Amino acid sequence: MEIIDKIGKTATNTCKITVCKTNKMAQRTKLKMHINECKEEIEDIYNKIGKKVYEKHVREENIDIKQDLEEECSKIDRYSKEIDNSIERILMLKDMKKCPNCFSEIMIQYNFCPNCGKKQYNTKPREEKIVERLENEDIDNTNEKEAEIIKEEKEE
Numbered sequence: 001m002e003i004i005d006k007i008g009k010t011a012t013n014t015c016k017i018t019v020c021k022t023n024k025m026a027q028r029t030k031l032k033m034h035i036n037e038c039k040e041e042i043e044d045i046y047n048k049i050g051k052k053v054y055e056k057h058v059r060e061e062n063i064d065i066k067q068d069l070e071e072e073c074s075k076i077d078r079y080s081k082e083i084d085n086s087i088e089r090i091l092m093l094k095d096m097k098k099c100p101n102c103f104s105e106i107m108i109q110y111n112f113c114p115n116c117g118k119k120q121y122n123t124k125p126r127e128e129k130i131v132e133r134l135e136n137e138d139i140d141n142t143n144e145k146e147a148e149i150i151k152e153e154k155e156e
C-alpha cells in the first residue's frame, strides 16, 4: 500500500509541475501577444503623425510638436511603457530579470550583475502578483472602460 501511495503522490506532484509550466507558457504567450498589439498601435500612431506632418507641409504650415502631436506622442509613451512592463513580466516567468544598470538579462536570484557588477535590489520573484494581474486583466479593462464612460458623462 505504501508504495502505491508514494507513486500516487509523485504522480500528483508531476501533474502540478506540468500545470504550472503550461500556465507559465500560456502567460508568456498572452504577454507576447500584448506586446505585438502595442507595437501595432504604435505603428498606427506613427502613420497618423506622418499624415499630420504631410498635411501641414501641403498647407505650408509649421508643425508644433507640443501643440499638434502631443496626444500622439504621449500615446506612444504609454504603449512603450506597456511593452517594457510585458517584457519584464516575461523575464520573471523565466526566472530572469533585467539589470537596471546595463540591461543584461540575468537570473532572478543574482545579487550582483555578472556583466557589470551592479548590486541588485528586489530580487524576490513577484510571480503571484503577475498571475493575479493576468487573471484579472479582462475585468480590469472593463473597469477602466467604465471609469472612462463615467468620466465622460461627468464632463458633459
Ligand SMILES: [Zn+2]
Pocket (backbone or CB within 6 Å): 099, 100, 101, 102, 103, 104, 113, 114, 115, 116, 117, 118
Ligand atoms: Zn549589469
